[in-house]
Amino acid sequence: MSRRTRMQWLAAVALLWLAALLRWLDLPHIPYGLWYDEAYYGLDALRVLQGEARIFFPENNGREPLFIYLVAGAIAILGPTPYALRLTASMIGLLAVAATFRMAWTISRRWEVGALSGALMAFLLWPLNLSRVGFRAGLFPLAAALTLWAFTRAARSGRERDWAVAGWIWGLSFYTYLAARITVLPIALELLLGRWRAPDRFRARAIGAFLGCALLAASPLIGYFLTHPAEFTLRGEQTAAFQGGRPWLGAAKEQALRVGGMFFWQGDSYPRHNTESRPVFDPLLAVVFLVGGIQALRRAPFTALWGGAMLLPTFLATEAPHYLRASGALPVVVFWAALGLWTLAEATARWARTPWAAALFLGGGLGLSFPWHAVAYFHPGWWAQAQVRGAFSLDSWEVAQEIRAFRRAEPSGTVVLSERLWAGRAEMRYLLWGESGVRIRRLTEDPPDPPPAPAMVIGWQYEEVPLLRRWLPPGALLSVRAPPPWPGERVPRYRVMRAEPPDRMRSNLRAVFADGIALQGGMAVRAGRVLTVTLDWEAVGQPSRDYSVFVHVYRETEAPRWPPAIPPQAQHDGGIAEGAYNTGVWRPGDRIREARVIPLPETLLRGPLRVWVGLYRWEDGARLPLRGGGEAVAVPMEESGRSARSP
DSSP: OOHHHHHHHHHHHHHHHHHHHHHHTTTTTSSOSOOHHHHHHHHHHHHHHTTOOOSSBOSTTOBOSHHHHHHHHHHHHHOSSHHHHHHHHHHHHHHHHHHHHHHHHHHHSOHHHHHHHHHHHHHOHHHHHHTTSOOGGGGHHHHHHHHHHHHHHHHHHOOHHHHHHHHHHHHHHTTTOGGGGGGHHHHHHHHHHHHHHOTTTSOHHHHHHHHHHHHHHHHHHHHHHHHOHHHHHHHHHHHBSSOTTOOHHHHHHHHHHHHHHTTTTOOOOOTTTOSTTOOSSOHHHHHHHHHHHHHHHHHOHHHHHHHHHHTHHHHSBSSSSOTTTTGGGHHHHHHHHHHHHHHHHHHHHHHHTSHHHHHHHHHHHHHHHHIIIIIHHTOHHHHTSHHHHHHTTHHHHHHHHHHHHHHHHOTTOEEEEEGGGTTTOHHHHHHTTTOOSEEEEOTTSOOOSOOOSSEEEEEETTSOHHHHHTTSOTTSEEEEEOOOOOTTOSSOSEEEEEEEOGGGSOOSOOEEETTTEEEEEEEEEEETTEEEEEEEEEESSOOOSOOEEEEEEEEGGGOSSSSOSSOOSEEEEESGGGGTTOGGGOOTTOEEEEEEEEEOOGGGSSSOEEEEEEEEOTTTOOBOOBTTSOSOEEEOEEETTSOOOOO
């Protein structure tokens, strides 16, 4: 093996490692959540594992089967998780990088153009996102790159064997994504042009082998559509842009500007497909893309036919530009950009009269482009936005996590889930597949006999805690939890109310306040810089109003008795369960557990602490007295890692 060949292999391996790193980096959490369409692939895959094999899946507007069967294999190993879907997509994306590398090398006859195409496929935002979401559209760039490689190879050799291989690959591409049907246009046109320009390489017998193998590979799917013609046209009719009485010329101009503009000034606006509506290319790569396009028209005209045809699915549909519908153009798009990069690099080397100038140009160009794409994709600020969280149904994923955690801790427990969090949410059905003990209920209805503790009810964001309370048994130890509201929102996306057996309630304090409120037990646990104070309350009467709770923290020597002479060094004031289940809605006999997490200053990180707890009226600060005198109760403290004493 020559030194140049070894260097090429090392570069190819390094490129694939970069692509793998970008596709597997924090894949279980970015994107977080699970979108409806992704979940539907998972549901179909689960049915496949149950024996429901199909050649086409008509649910959810119809889907080609190959991605679903690949996902089924991942789910069989990993279970019904978002990771199973996205690991499948990442492996497909990694193969697409390698296939694009080989395709571009073959078409251009330059290893360097192939390597640059693979590099762009590895870190550009468009293919990177496609490799990290569970959509079947991510399979189409791989099929497109393989088809272009095999077709180019056959067209150059003219051998029937190569044409037959190309036919098989093309025929199998129809099982990937709806837009694959458009490939008939560039393939047919190139066959006609090739037959006219180079009949010795486009012989009738070779073309017959190509078409025969393609037809044979696609025949099961063709047979299905012949017997179900409505499903062949359904999705196209649903998304057609040229309908509804719009003037055709005006609509065409608008669509062309949107599709053409996606490369230069504004890309896909869906957060599931793109980051901040960024165009496909940053300004530098946009220039080299144009240069490469001019070069390709002369040196590789078939790529222009292919790229133009593969943009038709987004041009003809609503919501243009749409990165999923245009995914078949992706290998050609990166090839043009790579060809432009190499053309300018060679020109730079000739101008500077040194080959190192080309390396500096390529290294600088790719180095400047990398942050614009890959770094922007992983930026925490993007994923923290409410629109992005909603785009991936993060709340559904969190609810499913709540349910699974509860069922692991309480195998005999029952979960009551609001119908508002279930109906129309395929992601919930996928994430909770096979999970027993979950009852779907409309919480506004009159509940039947509530399940015994332990039990949990989860309500939609506008279903208040008193509504949830009706579905849990009386006398149980209740706790309420809600996630923080999303940025820009004021209400949590869901609320959780749990009921534990009453014998789990601590009784180490037995402090009775006025107005029918008792603090039966509590414990403060210090873990590093955080103090967690757990309080067990009971309504021994009917509280007349809402009260706020204060939790004040001191060094033990500074506050041995109440009231201390100095202000607290740390504190946490507010309603019960962060105001979700305040005292004004309690019923006699209610038992409520809440936990308050308090960051500690340096002065409280070591040494014994004194934690005082009491109640007050929030509007004037008047404290609620204790029966027998006093206004506050000292809660015992433990260090994290020590065994908690029984209450």
